[in-house]
Amino acid sequence: xxxxxxxxxxxxxxVCHCGGNxxxxxxxxxxxxxxxxxxxxxxxxxxxxxxxxxxxxxMEEDIAANDLDGLVVASCSPKLHVVxxxxxxxxxxxxxxDYNQANIREQCSxxxxxxxxxxxxxxxxxxxxxxxxxxxxxxxxxxxxETTQKALIIGGxxxxxxxxxxLADIGLGVxxxxxxxxxxxxxxxxxxxxxHERDGRELISGLIxxxxxxxxxxxxxxxEVVSKTGSFGNYAVGIRVSNxxxxxxxxxxxxIIVATGFDSYRPADGEFGSGMDGVVTxxxxxxxxxxxxxxxxxxxxxxxxxLAYIYCVGSRQTDGNEYCSRFCCTATAHASIRVAxxxxxxxxxxxxxxxxxxxxxxxxxxxxxxxxxxxxxFPDNAPPVVAADKSGGLAVTVRDLLSGDEELEIPxxxxxxxxxxxxxxxxxxxxxxxxxxxKDGFFNEIHPKLRPVETMVDGVLIAGACQGxxxxxxxxxxxxxxxxxxxxxxxxxxxELDPLVATVDPDACTWCGKCLDAxxxxxxxxxxxxxxxxxxxxxxxxxxxxxxxPVCPENAIDLRGYTDAQITAMIDxxxxxxxx
Amino acid sequence: xxxxVDRNLYPELQRYGATDISACxxxxxxxxxxxxxxxxxxxxxxxxxxxQLGMREKLLSSPELWSCYGCSECTDSCPTQADPASFMAxxxxxxxxxxxxxxxxxxLATSKVFALVFVTALVGLLSAFMYSxxxxxxxxxxxxxxxxxxxxxxxxxxxxMAIMGLAALIGLLEMVRxxxxxxxxxxxxxxxxxxxxxxxxxxxxESLAQTRFRRDCADAxxxxxxxxxxxxxxxxxxxxxxxxxxxxMLDYGLELLGxxxxxxxxxxxxxxxxxGTLAGAALIYGTTVLIVRRLRRSDRSSLHSTTxxxxxxxxxxxxxxxxxxxxxxxxxxxxxxxxxxxxxVHVAVxxxxxxxxxxxxxxxxxxxxVALFAIRLRG
Numbered sequence: 001x002x003x004x005x006x007x008x009x010x011x012x013x014x015v016c017h018c019g020g021n022x023x024x025x026x027x028x029x030x031x032x033x034x035x036x037x038x039x040x041x042x043x044x045x046x047x048x049x050x051x052x053x054x055x056x057x058x059m060e061e062d063i064a065a066n067d068l069d070g071l072v073v074a075s076c077s078p079k080l081h082v083v084x085x086x087x088x089x090x091x092x093x094x095x096x097x098d099y100n101q102a103n104i105r106e107q108c109s110x111x112x113x114x115x116x117x118x119x120x121x122x123x124x125x126x127x128x129x130x131x132x133x134x135x136x137x138x139x140x141x142x143x144x145x146e147t148t149q150k151a152l153i154i155g156g157x158x159x160x161x162x163x164x165x166x167l168a169d170i171g172l173g174v175x176x177x178x179x180x181x182x183x184x185x186x187x188x189x190x191x192x193x194x195x196h197e198r199d200g201r202e203l204i205s206g207l208i209x210x211x212x213x214x215x216x217x218x219x220x221x222x223x224e225v226v227s228k229t230g231s232f233g234n235y236a237v238g239i240r241v242s243n244x245x246x247x248x249x250x251x252x253x254x255x256i257i258v259a260t261g262f263d264s265y266r267p268a269d270g271e272f273g274s275g276m277d278g279v280v281t282x283x284x285x286x287x288x289x290x291x292x293x294x295x296x297x298x299x300x301x302x303x304x305x306x307l308a309y310i311y312c313v314g315s316r317q318t319d320g321n322e323y324c325s326r327f328c329c330t331a332t333a334h335a336s337i338r339v340a341x342x343x344x345x346x347x348x349x350x351x352x353x354x355x356x357x358x359x360x361x362x363x364x365x366x367x368x369x370x371x372x373x374x375x376x377x378f379p380d381n382a383p384p385v386v387a388a389d390k391s392g393g394l395a396v397t398v399r400d401l402l403s404g405d406e407e408l409e410i411p412x413x414x415x416x417x418x419x420x421x422x423x424x425x426x427x428x429x430x431x432x433x434x435x436x437x438x439k440d441g442f443f444n445e446i447h448p449k450l451r452p453v454e455t456m457v458d459g460v461l462i463a464g465a466c467q468g469x470x471x472x473x474x475x476x477x478x479x480x481x482x483x484x485x486x487x488x489x490x491x492x493x494x495x496e497l498d499p500l501v502a503t504v505d506p507d508a509c510t511w512c513g514k515c516l517d518a519x520x521x522x523x524x525x526x527x528x529x530x531x532x533x534x535x536x537x538x539x540x541x542x543x544x545x546x547x548x549x550p551v552c553p554e555n556a557i558d559l560r561g562y563t564d565a566q567i568t569a570m571i572d573x574x575x576x577x578x579x580x
Numbered sequence: 581x582x583x584x585v586d587r588n589l590y591p592e593l594q595r596y597g598a599t600d601i602s603a604c605x606x607x608x609x610x611x612x613x614x615x616x617x618x619x620x621x622x623x624x625x626x627x628x629x630x631x632q633l634g635m636r637e638k639l640l641s642s643p644e645l646w647s648c649y650g651c652s653e654c655t656d657s658c659p660t661q662a663d664p665a666s667f668m669a670x671x672x673x674x675x676x677x678x679x680x681x682x683x684x685x686x687x688l689a690t691s692k693v694f695a696l697v698f699v700t701a702l703v704g705l706l707s708a709f710m711y712s713x714x715x716x717x718x719x720x721x722x723x724x725x726x727x728x729x730x731x732x733x734x735x736x737x738x739x740x741m742a743i744m745g746l747a748a749l750i751g752l753l754e755m756v757r758x759x760x761x762x763x764x765x766x767x768x769x770x771x772x773x774x775x776x777x778x779x780x781x782x783x784x785x786e787s788l789a790q791t792r793f794r795r796d797c798a799d800a801x802x803x804x805x806x807x808x809x810x811x812x813x814x815x816x817x818x819x820x821x822x823x824x825x826x827x828x829m830l831d832y833g834l835e836l837l838g839x840x841x842x843x844x845x846x847x848x849x850x851x852x853x854x855x856g857t858l859a860g861a862a863l864i865y866g867t868t869v870l871i872v873r874r875l876r877r878s879d880r881s882s883l884h885s886t887t888x889x890x891x892x893x894x895x896x897x898x899x900x901x902x903x904x905x906x907x908x909x910x911x912x913x914x915x916x917x918x919x920x921x922x923x924x925v926h927v928a929v930x931x932x933x934x935x936x937x938x939x940x941x942x943x944x945x946x947x948x949x950v951a952l953f954a955i956r957l958r959g
Contacts, residue, residue, distance in 0.1 A: 347587050366660070370603050374585075374632055377606075397582065402606045403629045404622065406638070407582045 004069060006135050012043040012068045013131060014059060015123075016050035016075035018105055025109040027120045031074065034124040040135050042066050050075050056088050063092040070094075070134045074102040074127045095139035097499070097561060102130040128573035133566045140499040140560060145540045147233035147495055148254040149173065151486050154225055154429070155259035157185025158472050159464030159479035161207040163257055166483035168216040172490055175251050176211070177239055181222045183208055185261050186283075187472050191290035194334040194364060195473065203472075220249075228256075228432050231523065231541030232458035233495055255459045255486040258433065258443060259479060262421035262465040265314035265321070271417075272310050273386025278394050278414050281313075282328060282335070285416045289338050297342050299414050304346060307414040308396045309336070310384050311352040315420035323440045325420025325469040330361040332418050333368040340371035348373040349410050351384045351398050376408065377401045386415050421469040433460060434522055442468045453482045456543070457521065458497070461485055500561040501542035502549060508556035509534040515548035515557060524548065586634025593631055595690045596677070597886040598670035601628045603660035610654035610664040615796040616647050621955075623647065624654055624664035627671055640679075640755075641762035643951035645672050646944065651797045651810065652881040666884050673888055676943045679754040680747070685939040688891065695887045699895070699932060706736070706928035714920075722909050722919045725843030733927060734832055734842070740931045747938040748946050755947055759954050770957055778956035787949045790815050808869070810881065817866030821896065823859020824903070827852050845910070857907065863900040867893055892941035895933045902926035 004010070015031045017023035028046040036044035043062045047055045050073050062068065071094065073085050078101040086096035104123040112119035151167050153160045156178030164174045176183075183204070187193065190200035211217050220241050226248060227238035233254050240248045264283045267274040278299065280288065288299060297304045309332050315325045329352070336348050350373055357365040369375065378384055382399050389395035389411050396410045423441035430437065435455050438444040443462045446454045453461045461482040464475035489495045504515075511533040516524045523541030527534055535556075537548075546559050558564060590598070604625075611617045611625045623644040630639040639645075645668065652665040677686040687694045710728045717726045725733070770778075785791045793811040806812055830852045834840040846853050871893055873882040902922050909919045938946060 349585070365605075366603065369605060370600075372602055375605065376633075400629075400633065403626060403633060403635060403638070406633075406635065408585050408633060409582045410585045 007039070009040040009070050009135050010042045010066060010068050011040045011070040011072060011131060011134055012059065012062050012066065013038075013041055013045075013072045013127065014050050014055075014074065015044075015046040015104070015127065016055075016073060017046060017048045018075060018109075019049055022075070022105050022109045025113055025116045025119045026104055026123045027116065030120050031104075031123050031127055035127050035131060038128060038131050040070070041131060042068060051081050051084055056084070059085075059088050060092045063089075063094060068092075068094070069098060070137060071099040072102065072127065072130050072134050073099075074104045074123065074130070076105040077103045097140040098134065098137045100130050100134045100137065102126045125574045125576070128576060129570035130573075132569035132573035136563065136566045136569055138560070138563075143497040143499050143501070143539045145231075145233040145495050145497060147490050147493060148235075148252050149490050149493060150175065150251075150253045151255045151257060151490065152177065152225075152235070152237055152251065152253040153257045153259060155185070155261055155464070155466070156180075156183035156219070156221065157259060157261045157464060157475070158187040158204065158207070159261075159475040160185075160257070160259035161204070161211060162476045163259060163463055163479035163483050164217050165207065165210050165214065166480050167486060168214040170483070170487050170491065172216070172487065174214075174217040175237075175239070175253065176217055176219045177223045177225055178219070178221045179224055183211075183219065183221060186264075189283075190286055191293070192338070193472060194330055195361065195471075200472075225429060225432060231538045232497065233489065233540060235459065254490045255461060256433070257461045257463055257479070257482045257486065258429075258435070258466055259463040259475075259482075260424050260426060260429065260466040262469065263424050265325075265419040265422045267313055267417055267419065272313050272384070273394070273415055274417070276386060276388070276394065276415075278412075279386060279417065280414065281417045281419045282331065283419070285335060285414075286331075289335055289342070292342050297339060297346060302413070304413045306347040306349075306393075306410075306412045307339070307416060308349040308351055308384075308394075308410055308412045309416045309418050310386075310396070311350065311418045313417040313419050314422070316353065321420065321422060321440065323469070324356060326356065326358075327469055327471045328418045328420050329356045330358075330364055330471070332416075333357055333361070333364040335416075336368040336373045337364060337371055340368075340373070344371065347412075349396070349412065350375045351378055351396065352376070353378065353380055376410075379405070421465055424466060433457065434520065435460060435462070438468075440468065442466065453478055453485055458540070458543075459489065497540060498544065499539075500544040500559070501539050502537050502544065502546065502557050502559045504535050504537055505556045505558070506532070506534045506536075508554045509552075510554055510556075511535060512553060514551045514553065518547045518551045520545070520547065583633070583635050583638070586636065589634040589636050589639075590631055593667075593670055593674050596670040596673040597666065597689075597884065597888075598631070598674075599663040599666045599884070601632065601662045601664070601667050604628055604632070604658075604662040604664075605660060607659060609657050609659060613653050613657045614648075615651075615653070616649070616792060617644075621647065624668050628662070628664055628667050631667070631671065637758070637761075639671060640675055641758040643759050643762075643954040645675055646948040646951035647955065648672075649793050649797050649810075649814075650881050652883075656880060663884075665881065669884075669886075672944065672947075673886070673941075675755075676751075676938075676940070676947070679751040679947070680939060681750060681754070682747070682939075685943070688936070688940050689886070689888050692887045695891050699891060699936075702932045702935070703925070703928045706931055707924040710736075710924055710927065717915075717920070719915045721845075722906070722912070722915045722923075723843060724906070724920070724923045727920050727923065728927075730835070730842040734835075736927075736931060737828075737832075740935045744935050744937050748943075751938045751943065752946055752950060755950065756954075759951070774959075775957065778953050781956050782952035783949050786952055790818070810879070813866050813869050815866075816862040817870065817896070820859045820861070820863025820866055820900065823855055824863060824900075827856035827859060830855070848911075853907075856903075860900055860904050860907070863896065864904060867897040867900060871897060888941040891936075895929055895936075899926065899930045899933055902929065 013035055015028045017028055032044050032046050043066055049055050071089050082101050086099050089099040090096045104126055108119040108123045150173035152175045153164050154177050156176055164176045167174045187200040188204035193200045220239055223239050223241040225237055226240045228235055230236045235253050235256060237251050237253060238248050269275045273279040315321055339346050352375060355365060376398055378398050379401055384396050384398035386394055386396050391411055393411055393413050394415055398408055400406050400408050436444045443466050445452050453463055455462055463479040463482040506529050515535050521541055521543050523538045524535055527536040549557050549559055606625060606629060608625045611622055617623050621644055648668045650665055650669055655663045655665040658664060673689045677689055713732055714727050717723055790811055831842055835842045873879045874885045877883050903926055906923055906926055909916055
């Protein structure tokens with residue numbers, strides 16, 4: 001259907017009450033009356049719940065009875081129900097892209113509760129605009145992309161290793177690229193770690209052994225990703241291997257899992273005693289504990305009989321990293337318990353702002369206290385001060401809120417700065433992958449709950465602490481989530497994409513290159529066509545953002561579903577009400 | 581003032597019976613639940629915080645230690661089972677020992693063996709001294725003050741009171757010195773009116789009438805009858821002791837006034853005798869219930885008993901019980917053979933009890949009213 005010219009379209013328009021959410025403020029009958037005689041409108045009704053089974057069925061019957069070729073529902077945000085009503089269209093034999101939605105709930109009834117007449121008038125304008133747009137709609141088919149059944153994992157830490165095994169086990173080829181000369185990342189450096197006291201080095205060697213058993217996994221160590229071209233389902237990636245001689249290898253993959261991990265925060269000189277003898281960071285201390293088994297806790301050869309942990313070093317600072325690193329409270333409680341196991345007489349002080357040992361890690365916090373550690377809560381605006389003590393060791397001065405803000409002086413042999421996770425310094429890779437970063441500098445997912453490992457770039461997934469501070473267990477979980485997400489697009493061998501993408505009219509294009517600069521997804525390339533240089537847009541790479549459309553001086557780019565003609569018609573429809 | 585953290589204080593407090601408070605994460609539920617910790621007060625939590633960090637002077641200068649009557653509601657509510665009520669009791673023992681310069685209180689509270697040997701020896705010495713000056717008596721009726729002359733007993737009593745008074749004064753001065761160094765009042769200047777009000781409230785309303793113990797402590801919500809409630813048991817014990825003390829003093833006063841010589845037989849309804857009888861009954865009732873509860877651990881506040889508790893309670897009970905039996909003996913037609921030995925034990929235990937007031941659990945009678953006065957004065 002929808003083969004009729006714009007002047008002969010047959011449209012159905014449905015104005016939803018949303019059970020009062022809309023109809024309490026918008027006069028839905030007035031909206032129906034205002035648009036029922038618009039050109040092309042054959043059916044116009046209001047309905048209590050358009051999304052209900054009865055509502056959908058009514059539309060399907062109308063479409064069949066009136067031979068409709070276009071559908072408009074005026075209801076909630078399209079984010080909520082565009083898929084629902086495209087389904088109605090499709091089931092009725094209509095092209096799903098001949099359906100359009102007008103948002104008269106979030107944009108009218110909910111926002112203008114103080115002005116029902118204004119809300120109604122605005123709703124009429126919006127619906128008219130969408131009717132005008134629908135008169136010009138084209139039937140579109142989803143884009144089908146053949147996918148390469150291989151994945152690239154960047155980063156050979158605990159998340160990357162586990163993801164590699166997961167992908168191989170469901171029958172996908174894996175390239176695992178690690179920048180360091182050894183696999184294992186942070187976990188591979190440590191002895192027992194929380195929550196299960198498993199030895200980090202043993203965990204990693206176990207994973208590496210599993211990786212080696214799987215010929216589907218090709219490991220590159222001392223290697224870096226240096227180029228990435230192509231689009232969703234078919235990426236061509238260059239990997240530089242610093243072998244002797246260094247060489248660059250080209251591989252083809254369908255998806256990329258970024259698991260590049262984190263850096264540990266490095267305090268500036270003088271920050272909480274940094275640079276003083278006897279002041280170490282949490283990962284440095286962890287190595288001291290791991291080395292202490294059997295020999296006792298020693299620093300520079302001297303036994304440690306007392307120590308103070310200073311929490312939130314570099315974290316939750318208004319003039320630095322504002323975020324909480326989440327793992328450090330628990331990791332420090334765990335370290336404290338391990339120290340008590342080595343020697344229960346070691347006096348331990350935890351100077352903190354808030355303790356966030358979430359979930360069952362609360363038990364570790366309790367255990368640390370039961371083992372004799374003392375927790376001192378200091379005010380946010382009065383951090384502890386580390387100085388040399390008259391006894392030769394260190395003295396930490398801190399205000400204790402829990403004793404009524406008394407100032408304490410704590411003599412200690414060692415100060416442990418509880419440092420958090422910061423984004424890895426890998427600017428080149430960030431530029432190469434064109435992944436969006438959050439305010440905190442970590443890679444951003446699309447939605448923290450619903451799409452936690454997907455990024456704005458289709459087929460590029462994030463896993464582990466490159467996304468934000470995570471424990472090893474959480475990193476592995478997100479690694480496996482990325483495996484599932486990869487498999488869902490790679491295993492079928494093809495994937496469907498939304499056809500609402502930008503297209504270039506090669507006859508009008510003069511290749512000025514402005515669109516190339518405007519595209520945030522690298523979907524535009526230069527192409528020689530019949531002796532002329534023109535722009536071409538990868539359908540798989542384009543996200544339909546529309547950024548290239550207005551910058552084109554020749555008006556050679558149109559966005560499917562939002563063509564210039566459709567947008568102009570929408571504006572006219574909207575203005576008709578505003579002027580009236 | 582900066583305090584240097586001292587991790588030796590806590591182990592020291594544990595010798596006084598402090599339970600393991602290391603699990604405490606300072607949530608403050610104990611303070612919130614405590615019916616007496618109001619108006620900006622922050623005990624028990626802050627007291628245990630001082631102990632955790634070794635803030636010895638802060639702890640000893642906190643009159644709040646003495647606000648608590650040990651109802652143990654805090655212990656019931658504690659999410660980490662740190663038992664703040666037992667801690668408060670231990671901190672009071674530690675304070676008594678710290679205010680005592682002789683270390684006697686310290687040894688009595690921290691060593692079972694020492695307490696037993698010392699108290700037995702003291703009672704033995706006092707009895708032996710009285711026996712050494714005893715006079716022969718005929719066996720017809722019990723005549724205690726023919727056996728040991730009344731002036732010997734009276735003079736011993738005066739000496740015991742004097743020694744105790746001196747030790748009590750030194751202890752109180754130690755406490756007051758520390759409390760004065762504690763946090764400044766910040767409130768308005770102490771006027772005469774305010775001082776009198778504070779003293780009345782601390783001594784009369786709260787200590788003698790036990791108003792807050794009765795009204796605010798958890799007993800009010802207890803389901804048991806009034807005569808079994810904690811405040812009443814304490815009230816009966818306290819007034820029993822005070823009544824016996826008054827009867828003893830009055831009896832001596834009558835002799836000084838030449839109205840009645842000590843030891844003159846009197847009928848049961850004679851006012852001073854009647855006062856002693858009733859007070860003795862109250863004391864025996866109170867101490868018996870207290871002892872039974874501690875033995876049975878039937879009460880949440882009697883789960884943990886220390887040497888201090890047992891020493892104090894058993895001396896009170898023995899003094900009361902022997903006194904009662906001796907009174908019965910007086911009305912027997914002929915003198916029983918146990919009469920005179922029991923008299924020696926009775927007098928010696930009573931004197932030892934008074935002598936040891938500043939050195940044991942009895943010291944709360946000195947420190948509590950003064951601490952309450954300081955708290956009231958601070959407003």
